[in-house]
Amino acid sequence: MWSLSEIAHTIHEWLNTTFNSTLATLIEMVVAGIAVISLFALLGLVLVIMERKVSAWIQIRLGPNRVGPKGMLQSMADTLKLLVKEGLTPNGADQFLFNLAPFIAMIVAMLLMAPIAFAKDFQLWDLNIGVLYVSAVSSIMVISILMAGWSSNNKYSLMGAMRSGAQIVSYELSAGLSLLSIVVLTGSLQVSEIIQSQSNGWWIFKGHIPAIISFVIFMIAVTAETNRAPFDLAEAESELTAGFHTEYSGMKFALFFLAEYVNVFIVCAIGATVFLGGWMPFHIGSWEGFNHIMDFIPSSIWFFGKTFFLIFMIMWFRWTFPRLRIDQLLNLEWKYLLPISMVNILLMTAIAILGWHF
Helix, strand or coil: CCCCHHHHHHHHHHHHHHCCHHHHHHHHHHHHHHHHHHHHHHHHHHHHHHHHHHHHHHCCCCCCCCCCHHHCCHHHHHHHHHHHCCCCCCCCCCHHHHHHHHHHHHHHHHHHCCCCEEECCEECCCCCCHHHHHHHHHCCHHHHHHHHHHHCCCHHHHHHHHHHHHHHHHHHHHHHHHHHHHHHHHCCCCHHHHHHCCCCCCHHHHCHHHHHHHHHHHHHHHHHHCCCCCCCHHHCHHHHCCHHHCCCCHHHHHHHHHHHHHHHHHHHHHHHHHHHCCCCCCCCCCCHHHHHHHCCCCHHHHHHHHHHHHHHHHHHHHCCCCCCCHHHHHHHHHHHHHHHHHHHHHHHHHHHHHCCCC
């Protein structure tokens, strides 16, 4: 199987032969940080144009078609516009917290990149509690939103932040239980072991109906956690002008905007890893010939293909369903998704104990 690990090992060996171990480790960390920041910038450009093209396709219209060939450079034009716009801080705002909030959103997104396996043996940090780490760190995102809403000294921003807090705290329960149902099957929280457990088939197929239910609940819950429509009550334009980032402009607004899209990528990457095998090719049991053919496709293409498929699903949700009211949003979680998730995890536990999965 094709792997990016050889590139990483070559760079690691060259650094260790050229510099002492401490300096080599420091340089590796700097290179990894630059790579993640570059990935953030690239994801922002790609996902914004993808969002517009997908929405245009669903609504039977053209979408951006002026800047660059078929409008593909529209994202770069938007980035340039945000770079030259003045960043304003409103009178009466808490300047320190107001300016800090966007950076916390980006820092949380960068931390979440650590356990994601982008390809075979190509991972920043394969810690043994990877899934728990993702669930815990992702919860910090609500702090930046609450901080932005409160420090703006704007009633619309504060209301949007309070909505977002209630929404994220609620839906992360269902998202966590959905991931936990697959952890029960694998017996490990480590991302690499979860992927290896799917070498003879992805869990969405091997785990029977409870795995499919977990996947559906996970996709609904992470759509709400990332404040995406139809769950975008935190920034409902028709009610709150722009919610928690009403007062933000320039690059501070751009950081929030970028963090939202990066978070969409991260939750889809986690979903692809846990339910769809991550970088693992599509294997069917003992079909050696078929499995061998699938192995010819590079592992990074499998990972990004699955991730962008889930991103497309989330974008499809946005342009299909109308925005929910806040009471409908919370009722969906507490009256339906959470009870279903709790029953589902009991079923999954029974399947794991009795060995009924494939």
